[in-house]
Amino acid sequence: MKFTSVLAAGTAAVLVLGLTACSSSEEGGGATDDVSITVLPKNLGNPYFEASMTGAQEAGDELGAAVEEVGPDAASPDAQVPFINTAAQQGRGALVVSANDPTAIGDALEEARSAGTKVVTFDSDTEPQFRDLFVNQASPEGIADKQLELVADQIGGEGEIAILSASANATNQNAWIALMEEKLASDYPDIELVETVYGDDDDQTSFDKTAALLQSHPDLKGIVSPTTVGIAAAARYVSTSEYKGEVAVTGLGTPNQMREYVEDGTVEAFALWNPTDLGYLATQAAAALVAGDITGEEGETFTAGRLGEFTVGTGGEVLLGEPFVFDESNIADFDF
């Protein structure tokens, strides 16, 4: 029993010392900053959110705000709640969060707000009543327009194109495709959409559908895939086929998935948003809320450092802007 006591007391001492050490190291910095902002991504160790965090830190440095990143190791809403609670206990000025569930973290966010913490969602929104602002990465119109612009540019403004989508009932993709069809009819008379196929966001299915598209439409000049799985699979098929350099592949993709196809010339350019800018803007918006420059009402404007001026839209949304285009010249700058 004696040794148990000694060992356990030792453990206690180590834990206690650990706590003391942590806190004393922290007192040196951060405590003097006026604005404290906690950034809570869906999970840690996710390259996409690491890019957002880079932007958040950049904004924090410019504003003289203490920006801290915390988060769970798994992307589940129940794991996010303790971190929201912690921000409320600490009395942080603002919480910038990408929600793992639109309602499950709502109560915790409400408590944090009643404790005086401003809440900004980015990337994934909650229901509007739980936050002050949502920083939206892209609008459906912006995504549809940018993809048509890219494909039109790459095929020289005329010819047959096809769409490789996710599943046939994917809400986002269907909305974008409908907008693209409208825009094609009105603004691109020389481009014909010959077929829309569905790869179900499955790599192999998307790969096979690409092969089938190219066989059944010998005059096809471009494939647009508004899903990251689809565009990577289409690029992989085209990169090893006779169509490489003949058929354009574009759409929405991530730099890490598309890097080799941009480098080998299969893909000229593709779009997505810039997660670093997204984190930067969300943090700037949070600081503007804390400073009282904005309250989240429609029509208010604020300046977000290097990104310029933004206006709060309907439903408390701030739009990052047009999708960001990745090509040979800039893809090396991104790692997500």
Place this chain on the structure above:
Amino acid sequence: MRTHARPWWQRALLTREMLTILILVVAWIVASAVVQGFDGPLTITYLVLDVAPVLLIALPMTLIIATGEIDLSVASVVGLSSVTFGLLYQAGLGLWAALLVSVLLGAVCGAVNGALVAYAGLPSLAVTIGSLALYRGLAVGLLGTTAVTGFPGSWTDGATENLGESPYPVITLGLLALIAVFAVLLHATPFGRNVLDIGRSSEAARFSGVDVKRTLLILFVLSGAVSALAGVYYTLRYGSARGDNATGMELQVVAAVLLGGVSIFGGRGAIHGVVAGVLLIGVLGSALRLEGVTVNVINIVIGTALVVSVVAPRIAGGLRVRRRSAVGQRT
């Protein structure tokens, strides 16, 4: 045999349980003094809300581990019960009825574990690792990656609101009641004596007339039912029924029970120690999060505490035996 040379008060204080309570008190005092924000009014509220499901499940787990068995499927039962509760509510069933069906389903899940362990004689570790995957698979399969939300505010508020102006959530009362029930069950009934007897020696318990199989079955059914109840609480607390709710919680539960002084080999354990173990993990997590420590470090601290709490008694026991045999040789 050691004689009871120490005075009675030393014997009462130098127990494994008192040690955990002492560490808890020290951790609380240090955190209050050192960690900014820990001394605030929200700490107790969040602590109780956070530890509630772990505490609930730790109560039957204490009895199961005290028999030398283990139930690793508990967090998956939480997920399955959460999904069941949500789907039944969505289908138009009343919330009380949905709660009842979910808890019954949890009892059935526990009965499957219990039957395989007690009557088929399979090791509980293997059985419940299997059902951990099975029940989680069912939960995620039933609801996919979507969630059922929109539970009535009166129910979700009930899961989180405080008793009047105090920092204690209303559910504290329910937790205290269940702690009392399990404390009486383990420490003041023949059933509880049987549990500890089975843990010391299943064979000996059987020869002295204990119905080992029935006892184990009852314990696993209790564990399933209480885990399902925790699942309903979980759903209401987050206002969201999801298949991935409480993933990995079984580790926290087992860690809390072992930190609370229950022997992983069975035969000894007490409810007050386990309650302290649950709170200790909650306090450490809360204090470390307030310090901005990342989740991996929190896991390392809790994991280390767990390993030490299992290994320390072993080493101490080994040293004692060696010392005693050395003394024996000299005489």
